Amino acid sequence: MIGVNERTARDWDHGVRRSGNVRIYPDGRRVDYKRGVTTTVDPSGALSSAPAPTMAALDQAICSRYLSLQEREQIYALHQTGESMNAIARSLGRAVSTISRELRRNNSPLGYQPYSAHRQSVARRPRPKPSKLAADGDLRDYVVKKLELGWSPEQISHRIIADHPDQTEMRVCHETIYQAIYVQARGGLKREVEQSLRAGRARRKQHRNPASRTPRFRDPMINISERPASVEDRAVPGDWEGDLILGAGNKTAIATLVERTTRFVALVHLPVDHTAESVRDGLIKTMGDLPKLLRGSLTWDQGVEMAKHAAFSAATDMEVYFCDPHSPWQRGTNENTNGLLRQYFPKGTDLSVYGPEDLEHVCNLLNGRPRKTLGWKTPAERLDELLLMA
Incomplete structure (x- = not known):
């Protein structure tokens, strides 16, 4: 609610303060996780080596995810009576793997003993620990x-x-x-x-939680996960996928549209640039020429050219659904169509030299080409069939 990391909130709950890379605990411990150094502050304020905490302090339950001494006594009693690990886990309300790991890691020459097991567990708890790779060997x-x-x-x-x-x-x-x-x-x-290392980096790259990612556009986006099932199964025509194919130096572009059910292709002429305003106007003009039956929805990636998606939706009454970042397979039909279009618009060419007549000619060629996925019918024939049925 207040926009801090979950770990920071837990620190506040437990009275832990941070100063740079140092975490300061209520008992006076100062832990520098970056340097791997633990110190403590005595009453006079001077720093000294951190003393080993007393067993009585460590025996206190600090979190419900750790097994308590009482639970270990219960494990011992049930284990002695021959109960299975599944039965012990059900009795304690714990995972079976927790019981299995407890009996395996905290065993002793005399078998599993609750007090010995608890002290073994407590002895492993303090952090930070020396790395396995810190010493030669x-x-x-x-x-x-x-x-x-x-x-x-x-x-x-x-x-x-x-x-x-x-x-x-x-x-x-x-x-x-x-x-x-x-x-x-x-x-x-x-x-x-x-x-x-293959990455060649001297430091670890931080990965942000996708849920906390800064919104791509000012207007709220509708994620593809919210797209209706009717779009996914291609049962009804009118749902489109779109993208840009770029020319030399990414300076020129053509917007490509393909209808998911019929594979019918439409191309949007962008003679000047491919800014959000130009793409919005081009899409509105192209979609406005279609019958209402064919204006269902549009699926696009999160490119900046769709920053004006809300204005497009308002003008055409079409919802725009956005794919997840770096997920081109979520627009598979459009990706395949762009591959076909490269036969006519090779990579590295200046796309501004193609006029509206050229784009219409290419559309006619693709829409008149039989498709295996359509039972060897053409997209134009399949679209006509669906429009007659409607």
Whole structure:
């Protein structure tokens, strides 16, 4: 509601403050995750090495997603009576994988003991931890060698299991390798190794949540996921897909339209430019010449040329649905049609030399070409059939 990250809100809930890369906890701990250093502030205000927290403090339940001591006692009791892991999970309201992992990771020479298991779990909890790749050893040597051969971290993490099946210490996940490369103080791999990554980046690229993406246009868009099912099954004519084909230097363009049911093609002449205003006016003129039956909807990508989509919808009474970013397959019919059009408008040519008569001639050629998907009828014949039925 107030526009902050979810993790920031959780920090506020727990009284955690941030100063740059440092997180300051209510108990005085200062954790620098970038440098991998934990310090604490004594009453005088001076910084000192962080003391190990007492077991009594760590035994306190901090989050419901962690198993509590009481739950571990219940697991022990049910396990002793021979109950299956499924039965234990149902009794505790936990996932079966949680029970399985608990019995496997926190076992002891005397079998599963709740207090021993709880202390093992608590001992693993403090963060940050030293990286597996921070110190010299066979694991680090293996990772460095494979990175120099051009292997990706994911390939390394999976292949190491096959190369060292009996050495459990020779295990590392791909995220650990990335951390070791991108966060030098924590990871410990040499800076030169980062040049072996295929991306060639010295730092990690941040990926934003698509849900928090800045809106593409001022007017709200309707996503393709909200498009009616009748458009998807091509049962009724009048639903179009559109895009631009660009000429030399992306300076000239032609707007292409194809009707989803009949594959009927229409081309929009853009003699001057392909700004949002020019595309809007061209689409309104082209669609305005069609009967109302054929003005159902238009599906387009999120190109800037459709910034005036609201004005187009108001003038033609057609909804415009926008594809997801980088998803050309959501306009597959139009993409295929653009490929056919390149026979007449090759890439790298100046499209402004083609006049309205040239575009009409190309449309007639494509609309008179038999299509396998139409049972070897032409788009023009199929459109005539549907219009007569209506």
